[in-house]
Amino acid sequence: MQNFNFSKLENRENTMAAKWDKRAEIFGSEDVLPLWVADSDWQTAPAVKQKxxxxxxxxxxxxxxxxxxxxxxxxxxxxxxxxxxxxxxxxxxxxxxxxxxxxxxxxxxxxxxxxxxxxxxxxxxxxxxxxxxxxxxxxxxxxxxxxxxxxxxxxxxxxxxxxxxxxxxxxxxxxxxxxxxxxxxxxxxxxxxxxxxxxxxxxxxxxxxxxxxxxxxxxxxxxxxxxxxxxxxxxxxxxxxxxxxxxxxxxxxxxxxxxxxxxxxxxxxxxxxxxxxxxxxxxxxxxxxxxxxxxxGEEWLEAQLKYLESNYNFLKEYLQERLPQIKAVEAEGTYLVWLDCSELGFENDEQLIEFMNKKAKVGLNPGRWFGDAGSMHMRLNLACPRERLKEGLDRIKEAVKNNL
Ligand SMILES: Cc1ncc(COP(=O)(O)O)c(C=O)c1O
Incomplete structure (x- = not known):
C-alpha cells in the first residue's frame, strides 16, 4: 500500500481557498482557525494531481x-x-x-x-x-x-x-x-x-x-x-x-x-x-x-478513510476527557461532525457563535445555518491534519476554561 501523507500542514492562505481566504468576511477576523466549509485541507490523490x-x-x-x-x-x-x-x-x-x-x-x-x-x-x-x-x-x-x-x-x-x-x-x-x-x-x-x-x-x-x-x-x-x-x-x-x-x-x-x-x-x-x-x-x-x-484513486480513498476515522476517534476522546460540555454525535458518514454545544451555558445562538469566533477563534458552521433545528449546535470539519484539529480543540477548551 502506498504511503499517503494526510498529516502535512499545507498552507492554503492566499490561494483563493474560500475556507481560508474568506475568514475575515465570514468570521470577522483572519485569526480564526477554519474548520468549516466541506473541503479538505490535504492535497487530492497524487494520480489526480499528476493528470x-x-x-x-x-x-x-x-x-x-x-x-x-x-x-x-x-x-x-x-x-x-x-x-x-x-x-x-x-x-x-x-x-x-x-x-x-x-x-x-x-x-x-x-x-x-x-x-x-x-x-x-x-x-x-x-x-x-x-x-x-x-x-x-x-x-x-x-x-x-x-x-x-x-x-x-x-x-x-x-x-x-x-x-x-x-x-x-x-x-x-x-x-x-x-x-x-x-x-x-x-x-x-x-x-x-x-x-x-x-x-x-x-x-x-x-x-x-x-x-x-x-x-x-x-x-x-x-x-x-x-x-x-x-x-x-x-x-x-x-x-x-x-x-x-x-x-x-x-x-x-x-x-x-x-x-x-x-x-x-x-x-x-x-x-x-x-x-x-x-x-x-x-x-x-x-x-x-x-x-x-x-x-x-481507490487506494488513496481507503487511506483517507482510515485517517478520518482516526481523527474522529481523536476528537471523540478529546471531548470526553477534556471538553465534556460538548457532545459529538456518532459519526457514521461524511467528514463533518455535529457538535451539541447546549451545555456550554450560552443563552442563545448569537452568544455561542460569538464565543466560537471571537473567544475560541475557531471557524465552525453555526448549527442554525442548517435551520432552526440546528440551534445550539456547531458543525466541525475534521478533514484536516490531526495537529490542526487538535489546535482547534485546544482553542475551544482554553476559551471554555476562561469563560467559566
Ligand atoms: C449535502 C451536500 N450537497 C451538495 C453540496 C455541494 O455540492 P456542489 O458543490 O456540487 O454544488 C454539499 C457541499 O458541502 C453538500 O454537503
Whole structure:
C-alpha cells in the first residue's frame, strides 16, 4: 500500500481557498482557525494531481464534454463501491449538485408546490425550494440519545395537512448520508421512506454527494439500488433523481463537476430543458479529475478513510476527557461532525457563535445555518491534519476554561 501523507500542514492562505481566504468576511477576523466549509485541507490523490499537471501542460483549455471514458469511469465506480448498475443513458454531467437540484426542481415544480426537506440540513436545500417559488415542508429530524432519525409519522401528517390546504406536495430533497448530522441511512429506514413517497406520488431528489465517506460498520445504500432491486418500485423509479460527485471524496470541489442519474427518459428531457440557457458545460479539469479519481484513486480513498476515522476517534476522546460540555454525535458518514454545544451555558445562538469566533477563534458552521433545528449546535470539519484539529480543540477548551 502506498504511503499517503494526510498529516502535512499545507498552507492554503492566499490561494483563493474560500475556507481560508474568506475568514475575515465570514468570521470577522483572519485569526480564526477554519474548520468549516466541506473541503479538505490535504492535497487530492497524487494520480489526480499528476493528470491535471499533464493537462495544464497541453495549454489549451477550450470547451469540453464528457466522452465515453468518463461515463465508463462513473459506471465502474458505482458498480465497484455500491454494487449499483446503471444504464449509460441515465447519466448526465453537471457543474455541481446544488445547480443540479435546482434544475430538477425547475423541471418538475410549479409555483406554490410544497417540497419536503429534513432539517437540520445543508442550507442550499432551503435556497433551492425558495428559488423555485415553492413552500418548504420542514420535517425536522428527531434527536434521541444524541442520535438522529427521520420522523415519518410527522411527515405523513404534514403531507395530509398540505393536501387539505389544496397544496401539491411535489418533491422531497433528501440528504444521504446526511449533512450535518452524519447519519448513513440504513436499508429499513430508506425503504419506509421510499414506500411513503411512492404512495403519495412524490418525486425524490437524493443528494448522495457524501456517499464515499463512510465509517467502518456502516454502508451507504444508494436509493436507486434499493429501487432497482424491487419490482414494487418499477414505476416509482421514474420519479427519482440521484446526485453524486467525486468532489468531497477527492477534494476537487473547486473543479465544479458532478453527475446526475435519471432513469426516466421523459424526466431527463425535462431536466435538460430546464438547463437550457444556463451555460452548464463542464471544465476539462473537472472531468479529467473525476475520471482519474475513480479509475486510480481507490487506494488513496481507503487511506483517507482510515485517517478520518482516526481523527474522529481523536476528537471523540478529546471531548470526553477534556471538553465534556460538548457532545459529538456518532459519526457514521461524511467528514463533518455535529457538535451539541447546549451545555456550554450560552443563552442563545448569537452568544455561542460569538464565543466560537471571537473567544475560541475557531471557524465552525453555526448549527442554525442548517435551520432552526440546528440551534445550539456547531458543525466541525475534521478533514484536516490531526495537529490542526487538535489546535482547534485546544482553542475551544482554553476559551471554555476562561469563560467559566
Ligand atoms: C449535502 C451536500 N450537497 C451538495 C453540496 C455541494 O455540492 P456542489 O458543490 O456540487 O454544488 C454539499 C457541499 O458541502 C453538500 O454537503
Amino acid at each position: 491535471l499537471i499533464e493537462r495544464a501542460e497541453a495549454g489549451i483549455f477550450g470547451y469540453s464534454f464528457a466522452d465515453q471514458s468518463i461515463y465508463q469511469a462513473v459506471e465502474d465506480w458505482l458498480q465497484k463501491r455500491f454494487e449499483l448498475k446503471i444504464d449509460r443513458e441515465w447519466l448526465l454531467f453537471d457543474t455541481g449538485v446544488v445547480p443540479a437540484i435546482n434544475f430538477t426542481l425547475k423541471a418538475i415544480t410549479e409555483e406554490n408546490d410544497a417540497v419536503i426537506i429534513q432539517p437540520p440540513v445543508y442550507r442550499p436545500f432551503f435556497g433551492a425550494v425558495k428559488a423555485n417559488n415553492c413552500r418548504p415542508i420542514k420535517n425536522e429530524l428527531i434527536k434521541e440519545d444524541n442520535h438522529y432519525q427521520m420522523d415519518l409519522a410527522n411527515l405523513k401528517l404534514e403531507i395530509k395537512k398540505a393536501k387539505e390546504k389544496g397544496e401539491r406536495v411535489r418533491a422531497m430533497i433528501f440528504c444521504s448520508p446526511h449533512n450535518p448530522v452524519g447519519r448513513v441511512w440504513q436499508e429499513d429506514e430508506l425503504l419506509k421512506l421510499l414506500r411513503l413517497l411512492k404512495k403519495e406520488d412524490i418525486y425524490l431528489l437524493s443528494d448522495e454527494i457524501h456517499s464515499d465517506l463512510i465509517y467502518p460498520g456502516y454502508k451507504h445504500q444508494p436509493v436507486l439500488k434499493l429501487l432497482l432491486a424491487r419490482e414494487e418500485f418499477k414505476d416509482y423509479r421514474q420519479k427519482v433523481v440521484s446526485f453524486m460527485a467525486a468532489s468531497k471524496t477527492f477534494n476537487i470541489a473547486g473543479l465544479h463537476t458532478s453527475y446526475t442519474i435519471i432513469e426516466s427518459k421523459k424526466l431527463r428531457q425535462a431536466y435538460n430543458k430546464a438547463k437550457e440557457g444556463f451555460g452548464t458545460g463542464n471544465s476539462p479539469f473537472g472531468l479529467l479529475a473525476l475520471k482519474t479519481a475513480y479509475n486510480q
